[in-house]
Amino acid sequence: MPVSETDGERPQFSDREALLFHSARRPGKIEIIASKPMATQRDLSLAYSPGVAVPVQAIADDPACAYDYTVKGNLVAVISNGTAILGMGNLGALASKPVMEGKAVLFKRFADVDSIDIELKTEDVNRFIDAVELMEPTFGGINLEDIKAPECFIIEQTLRERMNIPVFHDDQHGTAIITAAGLINACLVTGRALRDVKVVVNGAGAAAIACTELIKAMGVPHDHVIMCDREGVIWQGREKGLDQWKSAHASTTKARTLKEALVGADVFLGLSAAKALSAEDVLAMAPQPIIFAMANPEPEIRPEIAKAARPDAIIATGRSDYPNQVNNVIGFPFIFRGALDVRATKINEEMKVAAAQAIAELARESVPDEVAAAYGVNQVFGPDYIIPAPFDPRLIERVPAAVAQAAMDSGVAKKPIFDMEAYKGELRARLNPSSSALAAMFEQAREKARRVVFAEGEQEVVLRAAVSFRTSGYGVPLLVGREDPIREGFQRIGVTDPENYPVHNSANSPLVPEMVDRLYSRLQRQGYLRRDVQRMVNNERNVFAALLVEMGEADAMVSGVTRHFNQVMNQVRLVIDPVEGVSPFGFHIFAGRAGTFLIADTTVNERPSGATLADTAIKTAAAARRLGMEPRVAFLSYSNFGNPPGSYLGALHEAVRILDEARPGFEYEGEMSVDVALNREMSANYPFNRLTGPANVLVMPGLQSANIAAKLLKELGGGRVIGPVLMNMQRSVQIAPMTAGATELVTLAALAAAGVVK
Numbered sequence: 001m002p003v004s005e006t007d008g009e010r011p012q013f014s015d016r017e018a019l020l021f022h023s024a025r026r027p028g029k030i031e032i033i034a035s036k037p038m039a040t041q042r043d044l045s046l047a048y049s050p051g052v053a054v055p056v057q058a059i060a061d062d063p064a065c066a067y068d069y070t071v072k073g074n075l076v077a078v079i080s081n082g083t084a085i086l087g088m089g090n091l092g093a094l095a096s097k098p099v100m101e102g103k104a105v106l107f108k109r110f111a112d113v114d115s116i117d118i119e120l121k122t123e124d125v126n127r128f129i130d131a132v133e134l135m136e137p138t139f140g141g142i143n144l145e146d147i148k149a150p151e152c153f154i155i156e157q158t159l160r161e162r163m164n165i166p167v168f169h170d171d172q173h174g175t176a177i178i179t180a181a182g183l184i185n186a187c188l189v190t191g192r193a194l195r196d197v198k199v200v201v202n203g204a205g206a207a208a209i210a211c212t213e214l215i216k217a218m219g220v221p222h223d224h225v226i227m228c229d230r231e232g233v234i235w236q237g238r239e240k241g242l243d244q245w246k247s248a249h250a251s252t253t254k255a256r257t258l259k260e261a262l263v264g265a266d267v268f269l270g271l272s273a274a275k276a277l278s279a280e281d282v283l284a285m286a287p288q289p290i291i292f293a294m295a296n297p298e299p300e301i302r303p304e305i306a307k308a309a310r311p312d313a314i315i316a317t318g319r320s321d322y323p324n325q326v327n328n329v330i331g332f333p334f335i336f337r338g339a340l341d342v343r344a345t346k347i348n349e350e351m352k353v354a355a356a357q358a359i360a361e362l363a364r365e366s367v368p369d370e371v372a373a374a375y376g377v378n379q380v381f382g383p384d385y386i387i388p389a390p391f392d393p394r395l396i397e398r399v400p401a402a403v404a405q406a407a408m409d410s411g412v413a414k415k416p417i418f419d420m421e422a423y424k425g426e427l428r429a430r431l432n433p434s435s436s437a438l439a440a441m442f443e444q445a446r447e448k449a450r451r452v453v454f455a456e457g458e459q460e461v462v463l464r465a466a467v468s469f470r471t472s473g474y475g476v477p478l479l480v481g482r483e484d485p486i487r488e489g490f491q492r493i494g495v496t497d498p499e500n501y502p503v504h505n506s507a508n509s510p511l512v513p514e515m516v517d518r519l520y521s522r523l524q525r526q527g528y529l530r531r532d533v534q535r536m537v538n539n540e541r542n543v544f545a546a547l548l549v550e551m552g553e554a555d556a557m558v559s560g561v562t563r564h565f566n567q568v569m570n571q572v573r574l575v576i577d578p579v580e581g582v583s584p585f586g587f588h589i590f591a592g593r594a595g596t597f598l599i600a601d602t603t604v605n606e607r608p609s610g611a612t613l614a615d616t617a618i619k620t621a622a623a624a625r626r627l628g629m630e631p632r633v634a635f636l637s638y639s640n641f642g643n644p645p646g647s648y649l650g651a652l653h654e655a656v657r658i659l660d661e662a663r664p665g666f667e668y669e670g671e672m673s674v675d676v677a678l679n680r681e682m683s684a685n686y687p688f689n690r691l692t693g694p695a696n697v698l699v700m701p702g703l704q705s706a707n708i709a710a711k712l713l714k715e716l717g718g719g720r721v722i723g724p725v726l727m728n729m730q731r732s733v734q735i736a737p738m739t740a741g742a743t744e745l746v747t748l749a750a751l752a753a754a755g756v757v758k
Contacts, residue, residue, distance in 0.1 A: 022098060029101045030117070035071075066137070067343065067415075071114055076141040076336055078103045079118045079132055084148040084171070084206075087296050093119040096146055103145060103170075111333035111396060112430040113340065115143075125151050129158050136163050140340050143332065144169040149206040153245055166339045166347045172210035174328035177335070177352050178387060179211045179269065179292055179316075180218055181359035182324060185386035186314045188364075190288040192266060194219040198286070200265045202258055202300065203272035204229035204246050211269055212249050217349050218356065226251045226261045233261055259284070266290060274298035279309035287312060294318045294326050314383045323384035330359060330390055331399070338403030341423070342413035347403075354406035358398045363388040366467045366494060380494030397427045441627055444754035445474040452749045455545035455559035457481035457503065462561060463489045465745035466501055472746070475753045478554050479503045480545045504553075506544045512537055515547045519575065542568050546575035549731045556752035558745055560736035565603060565724070568735045576731045582615045583608070584728040587623070588710040592719025598624050598631075599698045599713075602706040603724045603735075610654020617659065617699045619727050621666045624697055626755070634677035634695035635670025636705075641686060642671075652701060667691050674698070722747055 022028065037043050045051050055069035067073040082096030100117030107115035116139075120131050132142060132155075142165065144156055152169055159167040168174075187194060199220060201212050204227055216222055227234045227249045231241045236250040255261040262268065262281050267290040270277060277300040282289060291306055293299035296318040303315045303322050316324035335355050339347055363386055367379040379385045388395065401424050407413040417423045452469065456462045457479030463486070466477035479486055483503050490498040506512060520533040536543045542563070548554045559568050569584075578584045586603030589596065600620045605612055613635065621631035635652045639645070652671040659668050669677075669690045676682045677695040700706035714721035722744065726734055732755075734748040 029098075029105050067140075072138065073140045073340055073343065074112075074114050075139050076107060076113055076115045076143050076340075077118050077132075077135060077139045078107070078115055078143045078145055079120065080144070080146045081120050081122060081128060082146060083123060083151070085146045090148065093121045099146060103143065106329050107143075107333050107336065109333075110329060110390070110431075111337040111400070113333060113336055123151075125154050129155055129162075132159055133162050136165060139165065140343075141166040141168070141336050143336065145171060147171070147206075149209075150243055150245060152206045153209075160346055164345050166336065166344055168332070168335070168347045169206065169210075170328055170332045172206045173214070173347070173352055174332045174335075175207040175271070175294070175326065176210040176214040177331045177356045178326045178328060178359065179294070180214050180353075180356035181330075181363070182292065182316050182326060182387045183215060183267065183290065184218075184356065184360040185363055185381070186267075186290040186316075189314060189381075189383055189386065190290065195221060197224065197266040197290075198264065199225045199267040199269060200258070200261045201225060201227040201249075201269045201271070202276055203270065204234065204249075205271060207294075208269070208271040209245050209249065211271065214349075214352055214356070218353055222249075223252065225249065226253055226255060226265075228258045228261060232257050268292065268300075270294055270300035272300060275300065277301040277306075279305055282306050282309045282313065285310070289313045292316045292326065314386065316387065324387050326387065327390050330388060330395060331355060334395055334399035335403050337396070337427070338400035339407060341400065341415075342404045342407045342417060343415040344407040344412045345414065346412050348407075348410055348412055350410040351403045351406045351412075354402040355399055358402035359388060359395075362392065362394055362398050365394075366464070366471065367392070380492075382494070393431070396431050397424045400427055441754045442472075442474065442750055444626075445750040446472075448475070448753060448755065449473070450475045450555035450753040451478055451553075452476070452556045452558060452753055453478040453480060453504070453545045453548050453554040454745070454749070455480045455541045455557060456562050458485040458489065459561055460489050460493065461740070461742050462745065463495075464493060464742035465558075465749065467493070467495060468742055468746045469749050470500065472750075474746070474750045475555075477501060477749075478548070480541045480548075481505065482507070504544070504548060506538050506541070509544075511548070511551065511553065514551070515544070518551065519543070519547065523574065536574070540571055542571040543574060546572045546731075546733065549733070550575050556732035556734070556749065558734045558736060558749045558752065560734075561738055561740055561745070564738065565735050569604075572729075572733050572735070576729055576733060579728045579730055582619075582728050583612050584726060585612070585616050585619075586724035586726050587616075587620050588713075588721055588723035589627075589725065590710075590713050590719055590721050594719075595694075595696060596627070596629060597696050597698060598629075599700065599706060599710055600727075601700065601703065602710045603726065604703070606703040607648075608651060608702065610651045610658060613651055613655035613699055613701075614658035614662070615728075617655065617668060617697065618662075618664050620697050620699070621664070621668075623725070623727070625666075629696055631666045631697045632691050632693055632695045633666060633668035633670075633697040633699060634672055634674075634691065635668070635699050635701070636674055636677060637671035637701050638673060640672050640676055648701065655699070669695075670699070671701075725751055 036047060058065045058069060078100045080096045080100055082093040083090045085091050085096050086099060097119050100119060104115035104117050107113040120128055122128050147155060156167060156169045187197060197220060201208050212225060212227060233253060233255050234246050234250050236252050259281060263284045264286050266286045268277060270293045272295055274295055277293060289310055291313055293301050294317060299317045306313050306315050316326055318326050364381045401420060404417055408416045452475050454462050454466055454477055458481040466479060469477045479501055482505055486503055487498055515537045516534050520530050523533060542559050545557050549557045584604050585601035587598050587600035588602050589598055598620050600616050617633045621633055624631040635655055637649060637652055639649055649671055656670055667690060683689050732752040734752050736745055736748055
């Protein structure tokens, strides 16, 4: 049985907790949810009889239509017979079901691929093959799992030949792809080339053979690889314990044991058993040895033992409590995503190599804030970070796109993608609903490439945001702060070109005298002495940053992670005025699977007048249009068109009257309750309602309700909430929540740079 209480920093749990996790509420880890409405008799008629006859006939006429009218194109079968479960051995098909369900969950979580687990009660290779082949009409791809060698080789090869959809044995190829990605980067870190490294592979099972085949395909010469099994080195001429798959990797070498093979070796790939590698073996390897000890749950050698012997070693394992985890979830969901999206007929070597290279490249880039937050450490490319973390949100974009391109280039794609950048946007939107809503805004930011000053430049989250803002091409980040802390912060997050991030320090900026003159001229009749102004310019970063914008040294400003919204707003308003004649306000963007909604005013006006509500509606609707939405504005209340009556409805009535006179060019209605604004069945009770669809701009009657609603959605809504987004300032200023991560800061900066907020 696996050990459930573990040491170190690995997640700890009891056997009982694991069983409760799998049995709580409803047993198991997956369920099926209808993707179409099933609320009325008409819905049922369309979903089944008689409506279903129409797509049935269409598919009968053209089988390719199955991808248009059914889930086939996004459905993968995870299939096992339980003969090699997670290193636990042959426990049978039924015992493998929790693992296969888990695999199905990972497909959905990481790549939005629907998946069904299938456990086949047979160890007969031919019966297994026949059963899987017969299911081809149902699925878009087949993921084989936990099948022992050598049967797994026969099963996969035969199914690949017989079936016209991707067949992929993840224990082999998933491990190989992640290992290859790690090896690419380990060679970069140590200054090696794949064509020069000498590799020892310990283990000759499915994963070991797949790893060996892939690294050879990527440039490691055949005669540079020595493979070992339980009998020792697999050498040319050996007869004992060999089969056709092992024999293909036999070496011309005098070494006969693992210990002999390791002398002078650059790389150890362990896919064997615990403690197969000793400290003495590590000492015999070449300088800066690369060690992949991937036996689970106990590796061939513990990293701390290997490091004690050779501090210059780069070590990867299959465990989450050590750096450089070889985790298949980095690969298989995204590989299938790309293969399905181009309707690939197979997953070939070119697609595997493309996946490995994309994964390797991603690890070399600056790590997003989400990854640092998820793992509690700052990951920087180097000996302890050669493989990206599974929660890196960029995997969904990079790996499927690379796989899809390789499928097209190698001629196995039946549905080519003609606009790869648009496809990448679709991939981002699969797991992040806000991506599609903000796609146009991000493109506008790239086109304009404005200078955005980040007022709190010494904060690590701000530095991460600045790096992302610049590398994404949204503009030029300017940092306010002291040079030494900023430089040290850049070092911590692995930035190698800090000179590309201009720093403005109020202690030595040549702009300070002009700033003081300008601000004193503005504030001298408001009770401020010149020394007060001098002190603010020197010590208050928000004042200093706002002056950079006001003086034209920057185009926009972002702040907020170290002080409350009101404190930042008060400091900014010492320098920058609201647009004349109107009140500043803020809105939040809620992006969920049901759509994107803007909620205003969530930040400034406690009890707005009718005129302020009307202006809020006009400006928020304009922002919605700049985000690519067609605005439908609802003035929200507890009342629907006067029922029930209330004491505070006058401002809402006035706002509607103002818009009636102004004819603003967008749909609006109110006052109305939120269910009438969003639910078409509820709104049908009011046939005079002018909205032609559910509202997407929600103007709240007051600050309390607006702010509460925005924060409730953030905590409970199941989508992404962005904001607040500040409007009606004469210069572009955005104030983030104190809890904002780098992604939120980048989004606000891009909104400001793109001109969405005016």
